[in-house]
Amino acid sequence: MDLLAQQDYVIIDQFFNSERLKSAHHFFEQKQEEGEFQKSAIGAAGTSKVINEIRGDYTYWLERERDTELAAIFEALDDVKTIFNRLLYLSLADYEFHLAHYPPGSFYKKHLDQFEGRKNRMISVIVYLNKGWKDGDGGELRIHPEGEDAIDITPLENRCVMFRSDTLFHEVLTSNTSRKSITGWMLYQPAVLPFLAL
Ligand SMILES: O=C(O)CCC(=O)C(=O)O
Numbered sequence: 001m002d003l004l005a006q007q008d009y010v011i012i013d014q015f016f017n018s019e020r021l022k023s024a025h026h027f028f029e030q031k032q033e034e035g036e037f038q039k040s041a042i043g044a045a046g047t048s049k050v051i052n053e054i055r056g057d058y059t060y061w062l063e064r065e066r067d068t069e070l071a072a073i074f075e076a077l078d079d080v081k082t083i084f085n086r087l088l089y090l091s092l093a094d095y096e097f098h099l100a101h102y103p104p105g106s107f108y109k110k111h112l113d114q115f116e117g118r119k120n121r122m123i124s125v126i127v128y129l130n131k132g133w134k135d136g137d138g139g140e141l142r143i144h145p146e147g148e149d150a151i152d153i154t155p156l157e158n159r160c161v162m163f164r165s166d167t168l169f170h171e172v173l174t175s176n177t178s179r180k181s182i183t184g185w186m187l188y189q190p191a192v193l194p195f196l197a198l
């Protein structure tokens with residue numbers, strides 16, 4: 001929390017315990033097999049062609065009541081929210097998370113996670129699910145801390161990255177392999193309906 005307050009981002013390895021990690025992998029694979037992922041959208045209205053030039057990931061929005069297999073993960077996210085509220089006095093009300101899959105060749109251009117018309121995202125939280133990630137696989141998260149050189153973060157399995165949604169510009173470099181994560185946002189105000197979330 002101190003680091004996040006000082007530098008706008010923090011990296012935490014070995015984030016989930018083994019039970020949570022296992023259920024995350026299992027659930028991810030299951031939803032992929034069921035074809036439940038959808039092409040991502042972006043904040044501004046645009047044609048799908050425009051969207052493809054900005055981001056190429058596929059997402060599955062999580063819902064606590066429906067996705068009961070992830071109960072332990074929702075509990076961990078509750079803890080994250082509580083800790084933020086206690087230590088950083090953030091008054092977070094809720095969170096919204098999705099599974100994200102970047103097929104080989106996809107990326108997400110430089111952006112902020114907070115944008116006009118959608119100002120309630122406070123903290124971005126990503127946990128990567130990439131087993132055996134190696135040099136050359138690409139797909140780094142490149143963050144651009146203000147006034148500093150960019151930093152490339154490798155999307156290693158069970159690595160969590162948290163950063164301020166309103167100030168930290170970031171991008172996903174082209175992934176040469178299939179890249180998986182659980183990605184979401186701690187919210188200042190309750191989430192809109194998942195199908196409206198961008
Ligand atoms: O997967 C990542 O490393 C970042 C994803 C991202 O920036 C987003 O979904 O807004």
Ligand SMILES: [Fe+2]
Pocket residue numbers: 111112113124170
């Ligand atoms: Fe982002």
